[in-house]
Amino acid sequence: MRLGVLVSGRGSNLEAILRAGLEVVLVVSNRPGVRALEVAARHAVPTRLLPRADFGDAAECDRAIAAALTDAGAELAVLAGYDRLLRPTYFAAFHGRTINVHPSLLPAHGGAGMLGTAVHRSVLAAGDPETGVTIHEVTPELDAGPILAQARLPVLPGDDVESLAARVLAEEHRLLVATLRELTDADRLAPARP
Numbered sequence: 001m002r003l004g005v006l007v008s009g010r011g012s013n014l015e016a017i018l019r020a021g022l023e024v025v026l027v028v029s030n031r032p033g034v035r036a037l038e039v040a041a042r043h044a045v046p047t048r049l050l051p052r053a054d055f056g057d058a059a060e061c062d063r064a065i066a067a068a069l070t071d072a073g074a075e076l077a078v079l080a081g082y083d084r085l086l087r088p089t090y091f092a093a094f095h096g097r098t099i100n101v102h103p104s105l106l107p108a109h110g111g112a113g114m115l116g117t118a119v120h121r122s123v124l125a126a127g128d129p130e131t132g133v134t135i136h137e138v139t140p141e142l143d144a145g146p147i148l149a150q151a152r153l154p155v156l157p158g159d160d161v162e163s164l165a166a167r168v169l170a171e172e173h174r175l176l177v178a179t180l181r182e183l184t185d186a187d188r189l190a191p192a193r194p
């Protein structure tokens with residue numbers, strides 16, 4: 001299964017996908033100069049820089065992202081640290097599935113503002129005994145699409161944002177690759193479409 005990966009920053013999930021040997025045909029970034037673009041270059045994966053500021057509006061930008069994925073032959077798109085909501089124009093123009101990795105047990109600690117360390121701060125502030133990782137289908141509503149896989153992790157006594165973030169990130173890499181492998185196998189085993 002040919003993957004397109006959307007990124008905005010560090011690119012560690014992209015790196016996990018590439019190190020696992022999965023086929024990435026395009027990396028799209030909305031931000032220039034981010035580490036994720038270096039990761040793509042190191043693995044000789046084509047990249048496109050498609051920042052919102054280059055388009056009239058978000059709808060137009062998201063249509064262009066979908067067109068870039070389609071042109072590259074991507075069958076499944078992965079949001080791997082992509083920090084923007086995708087508009088309906090994206091879903092109208094890209095016919096493959098789109099999945100996201102989120103560093104909490106959705107629906108807990110998802111939605112507006114729940115990015116990066118804010119998620120782990122929220123888990124610690126709530127006193128939750130456990131946290132985890134969610135892989136879900138992406139829909140136009142933030143963090144609300146059907147859940148494909150979750151992994152649970154205990155919040156340990158003495159955990160702070162950094163220690164929690166590090167353990168959750170390692171689990172993200174593992175679960176994302178495992179889920180992509182399952183989706184790839186399911187695709188391979190599915191009866192050929194007419």
Ligand code: GRF
Pocket residue numbers: 008009010011012013014036080081082101102103116169172
């Ligand atoms: C990850 O925690 C992911 O769950 C969230 O953004 C972060 C991206 O990290 N959506 P990286 O860019 O893959 O290193």
